Amino acid sequence: MIRTLLRYLANNEKLVERLSDSYLMRRAAQMAVSVFYRAKSVAQEATEERIKDMSPQKFRSFIDKFQNNVKEELxxxxxxxxxxxKKH
Structure with missing residues (x-):
């Protein structure tokens, strides 16, 4: 029921246009983008520092663990x- 309502609202062109013109939605979008780029920057810096401090063996171990985790999650x-x- 909620999905249907949200789908209807998302596909309502006038409503989407009104919301996108509102100050709150623009501000929320600006904040979301700001948080995204800040987090990306912090993550890049942390990763670069870790890689610099790693020996080749530790780096290889990290890559192997990462690959195994990705395979498990897939x-x-x-x-x-x-x-x-199968349920359906």
Whole structure:
């Protein structure tokens, strides 16, 4: 029910235009973009510092762990999708 209502509101061109012209929505968008870029900058700096301080063995270990985590999460997502499709 809520999804249907939200979909209707999102597809209502006049409503979207009015909201986008409102000060609150513009300000919220500005703040969201600001937070995104600040977080991106902080993450880049932290990553660069970590990489500089890592030995080649530690860096390789980090990459291996990252790859394994990505594979595990992909498998979990695949299993979750498969279980949802089997229910329907």
């Amino acid at each position: 498998e979990k997502a695949k299993n979750e999708i498969d279980s949802k499709t």
